Amino acid sequence: MKAPLDKALVWVRPDQSIAVTYLFEGGLKKHGSLDEFCKQEEAKLRREHEQYKDLPCHVVNLSDLPDATHKRRWRWKADKVHVDMSVKTDVEVREEKRTTVKDKLKSLGLSDEEVNEIVR
Amino acid sequence: MATISKPNTFSAGGTIVASEHNDNYDTIYNDYNGNITNANISGSAAIVDTKLAQITTASKVSLSALVTSDNFAPSGNWTATGIWDFTGATLAGASPLVFEGSTANDFETTIAVTDPTADRTITIPDSDVNLGNVVLSTSDAVVKAWGTFNGSGTPAFADSYNMDSSITDNGTGDYTISFTTDFADANYSIVGTAQSTSANVDIVAVKTGTSPAAGSCNIVVMKDTGAVDDSTRICFIAIGGQ
Numbered sequence: 001m002k003a004p005l006d007k008a009l010v011w012v013r014p015d016q017s018i019a020v021t022y023l024f025e026g027g028l029k030k031h032g033s034l035d036e037f038c039k040q041e042e043a044k045l046r047r048e049h050e051q052y053k054d055l056p057c058h059v060v061n062l063s064d065l066p067d068a069t070h071k072r073r074w075r076w077k078a079d080k081v082h083v084d085m086s087v088k089t090d091v092e093v094r095e096e097k098r099t100t101v102k103d104k105l106k107s108l109g110l111s112d113e114e115v116n117e118i119v120r
Numbered sequence: 121m122a123t124i125s126k127p128n129t130f131s132a133g134g135t136i137v138a139s140e141h142n143d144n145y146d147t148i149y150n151d152y153n154g155n156i157t158n159a160n161i162s163g164s165a166a167i168v169d170t171k172l173a174q175i176t177t178a179s180k181v182s183l184s185a186l187v188t189s190d191n192f193a194p195s196g197n198w199t200a201t202g203i204w205d206f207t208g209a210t211l212a213g214a215s216p217l218v219f220e221g222s223t224a225n226d227f228e229t230t231i232a233v234t235d236p237t238a239d240r241t242i243t244i245p246d247s248d249v250n251l252g253n254v255v256l257s258t259s260d261a262v263v264k265a266w267g268t269f270n271g272s273g274t275p276a277f278a279d280s281y282n283m284d285s286s287i288t289d290n291g292t293g294d295y296t297i298s299f300t301t302d303f304a305d306a307n308y309s310i311v312g313t314a315q316s317t318s319a320n321v322d323i324v325a326v327k328t329g330t331s332p333a334a335g336s337c338n339i340v341v342m343k344d345t346g347a348v349d350d351s352t353r354i355c356f357i358a359i360g361g362q
Contacts, residue, residue, distance in 0.1 A: 026280075
């Protein structure tokens, strides 16, 4: 198993949601030092992908990241990654939409089996 | 032994004493029987090759002793058997090895060496290899990057090649994978599979609205329902020019 290195890059979107870049050994070997690797990888991702181009990027210790159990609720706050339990994950949002659609279909008189077949 | 000496000299009319005669004879006898040295051989002695070939001291003949300069430059056809130890030797020239093959004709196979700019090592594996079947790692026909990683929680590679630069977790089932050595351009081919976390089938695709870049690619993992999935086993390979 190749686990990530001790440092990670945190990209902060305008809504304070984040993307986390986990760094691995291959890049470290290529760039020689972790600091240089962080710098080069940040530049590479900014250069190659529009979604990171203008986002603030922070180097954090992997050990400073919260437990990954609530990873989809991670938000950037006060120069740290926090867990915001009031945030709905995209999976939860999607499930809510599915439930809403199911309820509407049922209200039209479709059976559970028919509804599940349509929604699936 | 030094050159052979003559301890006693006899003159005409003199008396030959037995002991003096024996002294002269013993000197020649002892020197001849196993004690001849370089000092006893004339520098102009034309010792024939067949005699030199019989030299068996330590089973070796010192080439440097047989030539008159530091460079041994044989020509013609040589037949060698046994094990030759070239440890420590360096073959000079751009193509020091030329193979005739089983038929002596005008066609040979030459191993050419591009002038190295640093020390290089070519390792021959402990296995049978037919060079006619070898696809060089620089070929566009071989996989240039592959990896299997857990996309749930903190990403970690089960194993990888040239894929272990970074993984960016953009959200559920949404990752940007970064190559350690970039491709020459964004025209490489990338395919993937993923194991679903439910009874569904997972699909791996380049994320809609993004384009692969030479050094990285944004992929998504989705169930066949369209829902994104943090698969615990995401596999992919990429092939293209570097």
